[in-house]
């Protein structure tokens with residue numbers, strides 16, 4: 001079996017305890033308007049083009065056997081047209097000397113993935129770290145992950161899964177016993193808004209959350225502070241009520257990061273502008289959470 005991934009990030013410090021390797025899986029079940037990893041939304045491979053890395057050598061146009069790349073940026077239009085004329089020979093990508101042109105998404109075999117993950121085993125042991133599966137939505141590839149988790153457990157490597165929990169309960173059921181830590185993205189806690197904004201079924205989230213709690217798994221909550229979607233009085237009150245009922249290790253809060261803008265541009269998409277959240281507003285949220293005895297960590301991805 002193979003996994004659909006976009007990236008493997010070694011020496012990651014923000015995705016669970018210790019030094020970790022984070023595997024970003026391709027394909028997501030929901031559509032957050034503020035998504036910071038747009039290359040992980042579709043589960044299909046996607047061309048990208050970074051104009052600032054292009055030296056205008058035209059190598060990509062010259063090697064294209066069907067001559068559909070008049071300009072390198074054309075790959076983005078081809079993607080939108082479902083690559084109607086492109087037969088995915090990858091010659092343009094392989095011919096690009098600077099990496100300006102590329103493809104988000106690849107399939108990696110269990111064996112290749114394991115050999116990368118095991119490279120940093122000593123660091124995991126020394127720092128209490130391990131491997132984190134993020135995305136996209138890892139639960140959508142539960143079948144493929146099952147065997148990898150089994151191998152990681154045999155090697156005593158800590159496993160974390162970062163998930164929005166918007167996936168069929170059968171997916172979670174398949175892997176839950178193998179996972180040491182769930183990093184759960186809590187976004188919108190109103191069913192109608194979850195449906196209209198995220199295209200997500202809140203009942204699915206709640207059912208999965210309860211299952212993790214019943215199994216006494218370690219849980220960290222991640223809360224993206226996004227105006228007006230998540231960072232509003234009603235949603236923050238719902239968040240307080242919700243997490244108050246569960247035993248969580250701590251909550252991580254963060255705003256969207258500007259690094260994502262470059263990724264949107266590389267896909268030919270426009271990143272929606274976010275309203276700024278003031279330092280005082282963040283401080284107020286931290287105080288409120290600490291008042292209900294929840295430890296808060298403020299993440300800075302910029």
Ligand code: SF4
Pocket residue numbers: 063064065066067068069085086087088089090091092093
């Ligand atoms: S993948 Fe091949 S056919 Fe498609 S645009 Fe690139 S060179 Fe042309």
Ligand code: SF4
Pocket residue numbers: 053054055056057058059060061072095096097098099100101
């Ligand atoms: S091969 Fe790469 S650097 Fe050269 S024109 Fe195409 S995208 Fe730009």
